[in-house]
Amino acid sequence: MLTYEKDVKPIKITAREAYKRSIGTEEDYIKLLIDVYNVIHEEVDNRNTSIDYWIDSLYLADRVFNELVKQGYNVNLEKDMGADKVWHLSIEWENVDLDPNKKYILPMEGAYSRDCYGNDLTGYAYKGTNGSWFMALRTNDEDMERLGYTVTAKDIEDAPEWVKAIDPVEV
Numbered sequence: 001m002l003t004y005e006k007d008v009k010p011i012k013i014t015a016r017e018a019y020k021r022s023i024g025t026e027e028d029y030i031k032l033l034i035d036v037y038n039v040i041h042e043e044v045d046n047r048n049t050s051i052d053y054w055i056d057s058l059y060l061a062d063r064v065f066n067e068l069v070k071q072g073y074n075v076n077l078e079k080d081m082g083a084d085k086v087w088h089l090s091i092e093w094e095n096v097d098l099d100p101n102k103k104y105i106l107p108m109e110g111a112y113s114r115d116c117y118g119n120d121l122t123g124y125a126y127k128g129t130n131g132s133w134f135m136a137l138r139t140n141d142e143d144m145e146r147l148g149y150t151v152t153a154k155d156i157e158d159a160p161e162w163v164k165a166i167d168p169v170e171v
Contacts, residue, residue: 050092061087103150104168145171
């Protein structure tokens with residue numbers, strides 16, 4: 001009869017290393033957040049306005065919860081005793097239907113500056129001619145439209161997540 005117990009050596013790690021393993025790495029968090037956004041994106045495409053998502057680490061669930069709240073999602077985090085992954089996120093959002101035939105500007109809430117004349121400037125996201133997304137500082141919405149910094153619903157649909165988080169304004 002073979003026994004493997006004597007071949008197994010206990011692994012000794014510090015409390016700090018055990019803690020780091022329990023909370024996951026920054027890479028784990030980024031992968032998880034990307035997965036959550038992908039699931040949300042799929043559900044938006046299916047015209048749904050909510051999802052349920054389970055995470056096995058309280059630390060990671062809390063980080064995702066806080067990020068989604070910052071992005072304007074309605075999120076509830078609770079312990080789910082009946083699931084393998086014990087932290088349940090209920091995520092809801094408003095159904096946003098953008099008309100593909102209309103133009104929009106993307107004012108960035110909280111992105112402000114002041115020019116050398118003391119005029120207040122607001123940040124706006126826009127898509128450059130090379131397909132990359134940029135920020136422009138302008139004094140008002142009309143400047144953005146007049147200068148051609150408008151985008152279509154398709155542009156917004158194909159945009160990175162930070163752009164999709166901006167509430168579009170029809171022009």
